[in-house]
Amino acid sequence: MATTFDIQLPHYPRGFHLITRDIVSCLPELPENGLLMVFIKHTSAALTINENADPSVREDFESFFNRLVPDGAPYFTHTLEGDDDMSAHIKASLIGASVTIPIKNGRLNLGTWQGIYLCEFRDGGDYRKLSVTLL
Amino acid sequence: MATTFDIQLPHYPRGFHLITRDIVSCLPELPENGLLMVFIKHTSAALTINENADPSVREDFESFFNRLVPDGAPYFTHTLEGDDDMSAHIKASLIGASVTIPIKNGRLNLGTWQGIYLCEFRDGGDYRKLSVTLL
Amino acid sequence: MATTFDIQLPHYPRGFHLITRDIVSCLPELPENGLLMVFIKHTSAALTINENADPSVREDFESFFNRLVPDGAPYFTHTLEGDDDMSAHIKASLIGASVTIPIKNGRLNLGTWQGIYLCEFRDGGDYRKLSVTLL
Numbered sequence: 001m002a003t004t005f006d007i008q009l010p011h012y013p014r015g016f017h018l019i020t021r022d023i024v025s026c027l028p029e030l031p032e033n034g035l036l037m038v039f040i041k042h043t044s045a046a047l048t049i050n051e052n053a054d055p056s057v058r059e060d061f062e063s064f065f066n067r068l069v070p071d072g073a074p075y076f077t078h079t080l081e082g083d084d085d086m087s088a089h090i091k092a093s094l095i096g097a098s099v100t101i102p103i104k105n106g107r108l109n110l111g112t113w114q115g116i117y118l119c120e121f122r123d124g125g126d127y128r129k130l131s132v133t134l135l
Numbered sequence: 136m137a138t139t140f141d142i143q144l145p146h147y148p149r150g151f152h153l154i155t156r157d158i159v160s161c162l163p164e165l166p167e168n169g170l171l172m173v174f175i176k177h178t179s180a181a182l183t184i185n186e187n188a189d190p191s192v193r194e195d196f197e198s199f200f201n202r203l204v205p206d207g208a209p210y211f212t213h214t215l216e217g218d219d220d221m222s223a224h225i226k227a228s229l230i231g232a233s234v235t236i237p238i239k240n241g242r243l244n245l246g247t248w249q250g251i252y253l254c255e256f257r258d259g260g261d262y263r264k265l266s267v268t269l270l
Numbered sequence: 271m272a273t274t275f276d277i278q279l280p281h282y283p284r285g286f287h288l289i290t291r292d293i294v295s296c297l298p299e300l301p302e303n304g305l306l307m308v309f310i311k312h313t314s315a316a317l318t319i320n321e322n323a324d325p326s327v328r329e330d331f332e333s334f335f336n337r338l339v340p341d342g343a344p345y346f347t348h349t350l351e352g353d354d355d356m357s358a359h360i361k362a363s364l365i366g367a368s369v370t371i372p373i374k375n376g377r378l379n380l381g382t383w384q385g386i387y388l389c390e391f392r393d394g395g396d397y398r399k400l401s402v403t404l405l
Contacts, residue, residue, distance in 0.1 A: 111311030
């Protein structure tokens with residue numbers, strides 16, 4: 001039996017943010033074995049799993065992705081919503097809209113150094129909505 | 136209980152294409168809660184979720200990815216199948232072979248602006264086969 | 271009912287490696303229909319699905335990703351663990367921590383040319399642990 005529910009994150013500014021606690025604090029009792037799928041209902045932000053300890057990792061992510069996909073690249077044609085819009089869409093698909101995490105012995109089976117990141121690509125980011133599924 | 140079946144897409148040329156309707160039109164009645172996983176059975180095309188409204192977004196995706204992974208880069212050694220082959224393989228892994236979408240209250244729980252994209256990276260793309268799983 | 275278990279891969283050097291057999295050899299009898307989710311419990315390696323035949327594809331992946339995310343980029347601030355650490359974290363999120371594969375008629379429903387890759391981004395890579403979930 002699947003359980004699905006939506007949650008809304010607090011506001012996070014543009015950048016990469018560790019949100020493991022935001023998610024775990026919303027979870028009901030986990031099944032003994034299964035999986036957790038977290039899905040972001042937006043196309044200018046993304047979710048990924050990465051290092052959960054040193055904030056400099058998340059700052060370097062922001063630096064790298066801003067270089068990889070420059071805001072307002074001169075060949076972009078989708079420009080009506082601002083310089084950070086088309087770059088945000090592209091980054092969203094490079095990273096992905098969901099993360100899937102195994103559940104083992106009633107716990108998230110993450111590695112020691114793994115956490116869940118919100119990747120906020122807009123300057124004026126929204127309150128982002130996530131859909132959480134437990135199976 | 137899982138349901139799995141294969142579908143074949145109509146021919147799409149190289150580029151990024153909105154295929155939400157192609158997929159939804161093949162779905163049986165959805166479970167009350169669960170997830171839909173769509174998987175592409177090829178290594179030179181990909182699936183992603185992004186903006187479902189303005190075609191210029193999908194054109195800018197094509198421009199960006201052609202710059203990011205140039206066809207026939209001089210250092211590629213896998214060249215027998217044409218200039219667009221190795222670049223297609225790399226793009227396929229940057230984007231990914233599957234999308235997973237939550238099902239809530241018997242409906243796909245997508246955000247308002249989200250749609251499913253086929254990312255066709257070959258000039259002479261095949262009729263692409265997808266495997267659809269409902270859980 | 272879900273089944274979840276961990277496996278440890280043999281040592282693989284930096285690069286892209288076909289590990290379909292390492293995984294399939296650990297699987298119990300598969301359900302008639304469902305899915306296999308394989309998750310890597312590390313933040314400097316990744317999993318993807320790509321071409322399973324010609325080793326030159328995997329060599330070109332390594333060349334491309336080393337150019338895309340250079341070791342020791344001058345603007346990285348997370349530098350304590352060596353030049354290949356921050357680049358590995360970024361590559362891990364570009365590719366992703368998991369692959370999800372449909373199961374149909376008791377078999378993995380992969381395309382003919384698809385295999386599972388371990389993407390090892392560290393020079394001194396660990397024995398990598400995977401978490402396998404069957405649903």
